[in-house]
Amino acid sequence: MIKLKTFPGGVHPPDRKSLSVHKQIEPAVIPNVIVCPMSQHIGAPCQPRVKEGDKVKAGQLIGQADSFVSAPVHAPISGTIKAVCLAPHPIGKPVMAVTIESDGLDAWDDAIQEDLYYSRLEPKDILNRVRNAGIVGLGGAAFPTAVKLSPPKGKRIDTVILNGVECEPYLTADHRIMLEEPEKIIAGLRLIMKVLNVDRAFIGIESNKPDAIESMSKVAKGESGIYVQGLKLKYPQGAEKQLIKAILGREVPPPPCLPLDVGVVVQNAGTCLAVYEAVRDNKPLVERVVTVTGSAINDPKNLRVRLGTSFSDLIAQCGNTNGSVGKVIMGGPMMGIAQHRLDVPVIKGTSGILVLNRKEAAKQESRACIRCGQCIRACPMNLLPNLLGIYCEKGRWEDAEKLHIFDCMECGSCSYICPASRQMVHLIKLGKQEILSIQKKREAKS
Amino acid sequence: MWPSMLTLGGVALFSALGLGIASRFLAVETDPRIKQITDILPGANCGGCGFAGCSGFADALIKGKAEPGGCSAGGIAVAQQVGNILGIKIESGPKKIARVFCRGGIRHARDKYSYTGVKDCKAAAILAGGPKACEYGCLGMGTCLRACTFGAISMGPEHIPVIDTRKCTGCGKCAAICPKNVIRLVPEAQRFLVLCNSHDKGKTVKDVCQIGCIACQICVKKCPAEAIRMEDSLAVIDSEKCTACGICQGKCPQKVIFWTDEQGMIFVSEEGKTVAKAC
């Protein structure tokens, strides 16, 4: 019996994973048109390296940026470049994108070849392949993996944590890959450990996935230095800082500090799989597993999707919607972004597409704070969400800054638990935006 | 009874003496002009000057960090009086007031999604630019209304703000806070205005709003004074060239061009008849 660890705070939203957890991963139908945004990651947006009319193969480079904190973008299908222009993006406003019209052949670039001797690669060559493959954190944050695996000189990393938690309700993509391809995930983890020169890794999995714990443990047993750690079921266990706190007991200091400041690097299970494929097959990141689910979807599935496929295509492949559709969310219900149009593409960070019916999506009218303190107990970062919400409501930006508003990771635990239905995350987003613009104005003046 | 009376009286006397001594010997030296200036200023502490309240502005003036014309709420009269105290001469300029450059309310402009959230325009704009289908349109949640310290803004029946031009002092707080730049300061004397904020092409505008500027350029061609130009698919009237003949208004197929009169009410009239009031 593995002893389960946890972190202070957090909430217990309903699981809702039974809709799709038993569905084996299927490949999605390759669409006729793919839209590839140049910005699918944290960091500098890519510049298009193709123009209208060019012919491309799957896996070919189509966008790249010069800065270090960035990740290149590759064509997910073979075909002709239809357009290079602004296109709808799940973030809510149009972004520069490359539109590709499929030629129906799904022909792959010649550079994508299996390298049977990949295990002999030097760490810096592994890192190069990861960088060239455009891999970013697939848990949703989409931070360029190559940057994460290049800690600045002087920062010693002693542990890698594989994030197999997937704490958001409804989502089952990581769960399925841990069941179906545990060897590849752990091979990817090994490569990451090699790059960082680390010999100890923990795999964090929540207790609601006993089969995943078992399947990963079986493979981990054969590897030295890799341990599976069971975690108590609580949201947001999958958040980096909470994961580190639960498994190692270390607390990451507030921004601008990162996990590498406490000697840890955390990688999502899907990212590890992508790293393995990039290093072994030179395959760039052009597809990922997406859970299409929700109370208003007829046939929820876990699909292996080519990036750039539109949400409406995937919803159609899952039996379309039933009943009145309330919200379509990219990601999970606790932190995901609600969409207003369905012709947006799947991007690197799209872990799920949730279609909620009107009843489930309905929100109560927000009222005055009743000082119950539930949000304070729920906040995994030990902040005071009720006061942050009130200060942002009243425009008291300085007071909000003093209460460490920038430490908030917008996990949504406070909004979830508030009996008065106050929209804390919305107010905090507003507060952060205002404070940053005030700071910019101040800097511009001086 | 006597002991308590004496004690209380003694405490009061002691405190009074202490305060008197303190005000004499521990007083902070202040420039007497600060009080003079603060008395002249409107006293609304609107922050339109960019400083913390009227006394903050007075303080900044003495330190030379502000211009006497900085108080737009007080207007030219206050600027000249302040200038007198500081020994600076003031040139007069045209008075500016705020105008709402959008008429796309709930009747004419559609939403792109159904919004549940904080009833604040800035907050709503975080979610994909706000619920209005038109990217440039007024969101109608009243952030400008709440920002106005003079009570000059009220919400019209179409969920578009209405500005009472008699109360508006041109302080600019509403213009600064609007996330869509729909409220702007323009010279009060400007008679004809294009009440649309959209730089979208005509086809897009027609899809999202019934009364937006579709850049048909009829007004540009018909204006005898050549006072209208297109700025990125939006007609803009140059107030210095405009002769207020009204031809553009009569010809505009979308009824976007409006006329203001001395009382500040806005009418549209086609061939002299009042067709609609701006809400």
Place this chain on the structure above:
Amino acid sequence: MADGIDRLMLSAPSHLHSPVDVPQAMHDVIIALIPALIAATIFFGLNAIFLSAVCVLSACITEVLVKRLLNSPLTLWDSSAIVTGLLLAFTLPPATPWWLAAFASFIAVALAKELFGGIGRNIFNPALFGRVFIFLLPGWKLLLNGYIDPLWWKGQGFFTIINTKFSTAGVSIMDMAGKHLDGIAGATPLVIRRTYGALAIKNIRYVDLFLGNIRGSLGETSAFALLIGAAYLLYKGHINWRIPGSIIGTVAVVSILWRQDPVFHILAGGLILGSFFMATDWVTSPITAKGQIVYGVLIGLFVMLMRRFGIKPEGVALAILHLNPVAFFIDRYTLPNKFGG
């Protein structure tokens, strides 16, 4: 857009919400108070239900009236008025005349709650405020005679609705028909102990104190019934152990230090009712974890000081009311350390 999809809904995250909201929490409190109401009926008869109904009705009517007067939107559906009325009724002596109970309820809702700005804005616990208010009126000593023997289960007066009359001669307890009920009024265990010393309460058995077979306010006597309700609230997560635990712990420690019986002090008077249902009120208690413990300790100290040195030996209501305004300051000084130091 995919077929058949109307305009989509958008909001900021989180898109799911816990099923608990204010009305639900209030309903859970009402459910938790039902065992105590049953116990009150067993010991004091139908009069208990009558007084509770009067208080609840008065509270609801007051809330509607005041909100109409102040042109505020009505929020009766959140059931907080019902909870206030019920809790207030539980703090009243069983022989309180119904008109006085209704008045206390009116004061509780109109002054302590609505005048401060409604739910969430009040500084003082409304039920306790109403109760203490009527006890501060001239003639409060007469109200002390409102504590009657537990009647009904001993075989008398289940259906007796008590109609206490005040006159210059004193207090006369009679039923609605006008028949005098003599010999049933008396002092509560705490008053007895204070007036006559420790020996005088030797005959009061723990089991009586625990089950409620003693004189006291309607809802405070039966520790057993109250603890059942408290267990339900703890299970549902509406209250946590910190405040009641620290109050009761402090009372126990101080009574041991003073060589008095800790079990007596915990079970007598309104301590259980106050610790689990009044001091834990969301709005008037501190929101930080450390703050809650400080709050509980201070209340416990106050209660023991009142019981020993106060004019009235009943301290829980006053203790909580005095510390309600302090709760805000306690919060200021017990902020949690942010994650990562």
